[in-house]
Amino acid sequence: MTVVRIGTRGSELARAQTGMIARELEKRGAQTELVIIATEGDRSTAPLASLGGAGVFVAALREALLDGRVDVAVHSLKDLPTAPAPGLAIGAVPKRVDARDALCARDGLTLETLPEGARVGTGSPRRVAQLRARRPDLEIVDLRGNVDTRLGTVASGELDAVVLAVAGLDRLGRLEVVTDFLDINPWPTAPGQGALAVEVRAGEEKLVAALDHKTSRVTAEAERRTLALLEAGCSAPVGAHAVIDDGLLFLSARVYGPDGHITSSHALYVSDSKDPATELAERVSAELFDQGAADLIGATA
Ligand SMILES: NCc1[nH]cc(CCC(=O)O)c1CC(=O)O
Numbered sequence: 402m403t404v405v406r407i408g409t410r411g412s413e414l415a416r417a418q419t420g421m422i423a424r425e426l427e428k429r430g431a432q433t434e435l436v437i438i439a440t441e442g443d444r445s446t447a448p449l450a451s452l453g454g455a456g457v458f459v460a461a462l463r464e465a466l467l468d469g470r471v472d473v474a475v476h477s478l479k480d481l482p483t484a485p486a487p488g489l490a491i492g493a494v495p496k497r498v499d500a501r502d503a504l505c506a507r508d509g510l511t512l513e514t515l516p517e518g519a520r521v522g523t524g525s526p527r528r529v530a531q532l533r534a535r536r537p538d539l540e541i542v543d544l545r546g547n548v549d550t551r552l553g554t555v556a557s558g559e560l561d562a563v564v565l566a567v568a569g570l571d572r573l574g575r576l577e578v579v580t581d582f583l584d585i586n587p588w589p590t591a592p593g594q595g596a597l598a599v600e601v602r603a604g605e606e607k608l609v610a611a612l613d614h615k616t617s618r619v620t621a622e623a624e625r626r627t628l629a630l631l632e633a634g635c636s637a638p639v640g641a642h643a644v645i646d647d648g649l650l651f652l653s654a655r656v657y658g659p660d661g662h663i664t665s666s667h668a669l670y671v672s673d674s675k676d677p678a679t680e681l682a683e684r685v686s687a688e689l690f691d692q693g694a695a696d697l698i699g700a701t702a
Pocket residue numbers: 477478479480564565566567568569593594595596597
């Protein structure tokens with residue numbers, strides 16, 4: 402039997418995610434082998450925005466796919482640039498997990514109960530803007546590194562709290578560190594957060610098609626199309642969230658300015674469109690532009 406070689410970044414989270422995909426493929430009769438690929442995003446400790454933002458975590462994995470060193474690459478969907486990659490295809494978006502962000506604070510503190518001037522770590526412009534909007538008094542500290550490193554700054558007392566994705570903590574079995582789950586409605590997260598993308602060479606989608614989960618693909622697609630239409634990259638201050646309820650697609654998105662100013666928020670639905678993700682993304686992004694989104698995205702780029 403042929404072995405499916407699955408490429409992954411080396412971080413603990415990436416290996417956990419890839420391991421889950423490998424097990425799903427094995428359940429369906431495949432034999433798999435994990436191949437660890439170092440990416441520029443892992444090697445460098447420079448601020449993400451200065452590394453060229455879009456795709457620092459994925460370029461090396463894509464090269465490995467294109468030159469045949471691996472057959473499948475597993476990404477966090479929110480790290481994947483929205484532009485299509487020539488020669489490659491997203492063969493599956495598996496069932497998505499929790500899309501929320503979480504506060505992980507010392508002493509069980511929440512966003513409400515953090516003391517004035519508390520030090521909160523994040524490297525994401527969206528999370529910075531959301532923190533400023535909610536708690537202008539906090540001291541926000543730029544923070545990068547893997548999930549363990551970030552949690553370590555709270556354990557050591559260097560920071561009072563960090564903001565992380567629930568999905569990553571869940572996949573690492575670390576949900577016990579969460580002290581405040583941040584409701585998605587006032588706190589929409591990165592387009593595609595909580596979903597994985599299983600990428601293959603174009604034409605080889607069959608390899609992983611069985612793992613595709615339609616609802617997850619369509620909701621993540623609506624969010625990512627909104628981001629693409631706003632011409633905003635993966636580090637842009639854009640939060641978006643879509644759900645499918647009773648066959649209807651709902652999408653809401655917010656764009657944040659540098660002072661925590663929120664442009665707008667939207668919820669729309671369509672019932673009978675052939676491509677509801679595209680239709681909704683077009684309507685939502687047009688409304689955001691009408692309300693000045695272009696200026697906000699430009700101001701924080
Ligand atoms: N940018 C890093 C990254 N990419 C995906 C996740 C979490 C898993 C996910 O959202 O699917 C994280 C960590 C975080 O934001 O806390």
